[in-house]
Amino acid sequence: MDPIAVAHQNLTRRQLLSHAGRLCIGGAAFQQLLNAEQPVHAAGLPQLPHFRPQAKRVIYLFFSGGPSNIDTFDFKPALRNIHGTELPESIRNGQRLTGMTSGQKAFPCVAPMFKFQKHGQHGTYVSELLPQIASIVDEITILKTVNTEAINHDPAITFINTGTQQLGRPSMGAWLSYGLGSMNEDLPAYVVMISKGRGQSQALYSRLWGSGFLPSRHQGVRFRSGTDPVLFLANPPGIEADTRRRMLDGLAELNQENLDRFGDPETQARIAQYELAFRMQTSVPNLMDLSSEPKNVLDLYGPNAGKPGTFASNCILARRMAERGVSFIQLFHRGWDQHGNLPKLLRFQCEDIDHPAAGLVKDLKQRGMLDDTLVICGGEFGRTIYSQGALTENNHGRDHHGRCFTTWMAGAGVKRGFEYGVTDDYCYNIVRDPVHIRDLSATVLHQLGIDYKRLTFKHQGLEHRPTGVEPCRVVKEILV
Numbered sequence: 001m002d003p004i005a006v007a008h009q010n011l012t013r014r015q016l017l018s019h020a021g022r023l024c025i026g027g028a029a030f031q032q033l034l035n036a037e038q039p040v041h042a043a044g045l046p047q048l049p050h051f052r053p054q055a056k057r058v059i060y061l062f063f064s065g066g067p068s069n070i071d072t073f074d075f076k077p078a079l080r081n082i083h084g085t086e087l088p089e090s091i092r093n094g095q096r097l098t099g100m101t102s103g104q105k106a107f108p109c110v111a112p113m114f115k116f117q118k119h120g121q122h123g124t125y126v127s128e129l130l131p132q133i134a135s136i137v138d139e140i141t142i143l144k145t146v147n148t149e150a151i152n153h154d155p156a157i158t159f160i161n162t163g164t165q166q167l168g169r170p171s172m173g174a175w176l177s178y179g180l181g182s183m184n185e186d187l188p189a190y191v192v193m194i195s196k197g198r199g200q201s202q203a204l205y206s207r208l209w210g211s212g213f214l215p216s217r218h219q220g221v222r223f224r225s226g227t228d229p230v231l232f233l234a235n236p237p238g239i240e241a242d243t244r245r246r247m248l249d250g251l252a253e254l255n256q257e258n259l260d261r262f263g264d265p266e267t268q269a270r271i272a273q274y275e276l277a278f279r280m281q282t283s284v285p286n287l288m289d290l291s292s293e294p295k296n297v298l299d300l301y302g303p304n305a306g307k308p309g310t311f312a313s314n315c316i317l318a319r320r321m322a323e324r325g326v327s328f329i330q331l332f333h334r335g336w337d338q339h340g341n342l343p344k345l346l347r348f349q350c351e352d353i354d355h356p357a358a359g360l361v362k363d364l365k366q367r368g369m370l371d372d373t374l375v376i377c378g379g380e381f382g383r384t385i386y387s388q389g390a391l392t393e394n395n396h397g398r399d400h401h402g403r404c405f406t407t408w409m410a411g412a413g414v415k416r417g418f419e420y421g422v423t424d425d426y427c428y429n430i431v432r433d434p435v436h437i438r439d440l441s442a443t444v445l446h447q448l449g450i451d452y453k454r455l456t457f458k459h460q461g462l463e464h465r466p467t468g469v470e471p472c473r474v475v476k477e478i479l480v
Contacts, residue, residue, distance in 0.1 A: 044181025049449025054413030054479075055374040056183070058176070058444060059318050059329045061357055063349075064157065065202050065336030068383040068398055069406035070427045071346055074144050075116040075125040078425050079385075083111035087386045091426050098151050100339060100388060101399045107386035109426065110396055113343045122417050129350035132302075132358035133408075138417040139361055139370075140410040141478045145421025145430045148381055148402040148437045153202045153337070156380035156402060160437045161208045163468040170212035170457075172441060173328035175466040176448065177218040178211075179455050183325030186283035188221040188276065190328045191321055195311040197335025198348040204332055213459040216266060217276075220330065223317070225309030229288050230280060241281070287320055300363050302355025312356035319363055322373055336379055339388050340397040361410050370411040374447050376440075378407030385426045404430050407440065412447050413480050420478050438472035446474045 070079070087107040101107075115128045120137035133140075150156035155165040162169040170178070173190035182189035192209045209220030223229045239247075259267040290298075290306065293316060298305040304312040311333045318329045333353055338345045357377055364370040382405025383398035390396070404423045410416075421433040442452040445466060452472070456463040 045179050045455075048179045048455070050451045050454055051449050053447065053449030054372070055411070055447040056372040057322050057325075057327050057329070058374045058376065058448070059322060059360065060172075060331070061315075061353070061360075061375070061377040062161075062330060062332050063336050063353070063377070063379040064204060064332050064334045065153070065199070065338075065379060066156075066381045066383055066400055066405070067336045067349070067379045068338065068342065068346060069144070069404070070383060070385055070398070071112045071114055071342070072127045072130060072350070073125070073142055073406045073408070074382075074404075074423055074427050075112060075127070076425060076427070079109075079111040079427070082109045082385075082426065084391065085109050087426065087428070091424065091428050093429075095403065096151055098400050101384075101386075104388075108391040109385050110387045110391060110398070120417055122419070124417070124419060127350075129347055130354045132354045136358050136361050136410070139365065140408045141415050141418040141420060142406060142408045143378075143420050143435050143440070143475075143478065144406050144423055145404050145433055146378065146407045146435045146437060146440060147404055147430060150381065151400050151402050153380065153400075156400075157202075157204075157208060160380050160440075162212070163438065163441060163466050167207060168212055169464070170214045170218070170466070171207075171209045171220065172444070172466060173209060173220050173330060174211040174214050174218040175455065176328050178214045178457070179450060180327060180448065183327060184283075185276075186279040187287070187321065187324055187326050188280075189326065190218070190220040190330075191326050192220040192222045192330050192332065193224075193314040193317065194222070194332045194334065195309060195314055195352075197311075197333060197352050199335035199345040200337045200339070201334035202337050204334065208332075209330065213464070214457060220328075223284075223288070225313070229284055283324075287324065288317065290316060297363065300359035302359060304352075305356070305359075310356075311352050312359075315356040315360045319360060319367075319369075322364070322369060323367075338383070338397055339399065341395050342383075342397050343395075364411065372412055374412035374414070374444065375410040376407065376444065377409070379405070381405050385428055401428070403428060404434075409478070414447070415478050415480055418478060420475070433477070435475055436472060438467045438470060439475050441467045442472045443475045443478070447479070 085108065087109055112127065116125045117128070118124060119126050119134040124137040124142065126134035126137060148156055148159055150159045150165055158167065159165045161171050177189035190209065194204060211219035221230060255267050301312045301316055304310040305316060307313055311331065314331045318331055321329050335349055361370065361375060364373050381400055381402040384401045388397040388399045404427065421435060422431045423429065424431050445452045445455065452465060452467045456465050
């Protein structure tokens, strides 16, 4: 949808003609206003969904920093035989290295320091670090060949969240808010929560859940732990609810006058955001209060479930948001950038997420919500088979690796107890069935009833879409 079409939607013919000269609308822009084709639908685009969706909502567990696929899911017994040997040049094959290891003279391979066992009906290998996730392998699909061209955090996390390494593009959640709208007028369509592990944490930026060139009302709303989960939502001291209501009514009148005069869609967005904030004053405190959750449910999410701000607590909140109609819920858990001391730090991170992630899937299933809730779990890339720095038993690290890494999915038409994609014996290159991160995005959109080629927004003369401009595909092999 061209943003100028939104402006056209908000302008009468008389307003357009009377203000065109004074507002310095050039001939080209004026023509675009007249030729705008698509109408705006308050709850989303009227043509969506394109077909019957499998998923009503998405919960994305994003592990920021790059979890080691080698030490969690992509295990091969042959790895034990190559421990300490040099990574062959025929395997690395001149591929790009980060600045952190490009100067290394040796690239010794490091087998996992943890035990792996087969689990589930199909004998799926899972690390001992993830016993609870191992218990749900019959519910999930494990993608072992997800890949990206980005090798550093900022471009990689931008790429997987927005469909391009360039800054300023809409996030996936913003696209879904724009296309599908919200199922609950008292809560945002897109909510973000952040937790921090005990490892080295890379920075997270609000642009990762931003709206880019889409109207700003579609950006993700960050919920925080504590007494003020949404900044500036509560009334200032001395301001009562009825006073706030009168202030908003007066502000809405002024904004409406501005909208009638100039037709700026961002003015319309501000009106909608003020009203949503007022309604959230009632809905958010009730949402964030976990005191009504019974003990047996809290136990599903592990010992940290009752601690605000933890990944476990955020997983419970994600389920509560899903119940209340939030369409896209994204939990960022920081601390996966293990360039050193990986055996200790990876254990810490897995302790944080194992119980809650598995508990979320179990909880959704027992409530009958897993059938129409898509759960995604993964990071922006994986880690290398070779050691970063000197190879020692207790202090080695692994560098970034985008050539192949692991993501798992559950629910909403995704196959159960399934593994897809094969890497080589060094977990370094893809042997079969690659899944580019654009393919992953296209598949998520497909499960929501969206043809990724047909969800577009015109910006600076180009028709943009959530997956970027490069070719991609829906990974139908993992779908029921």
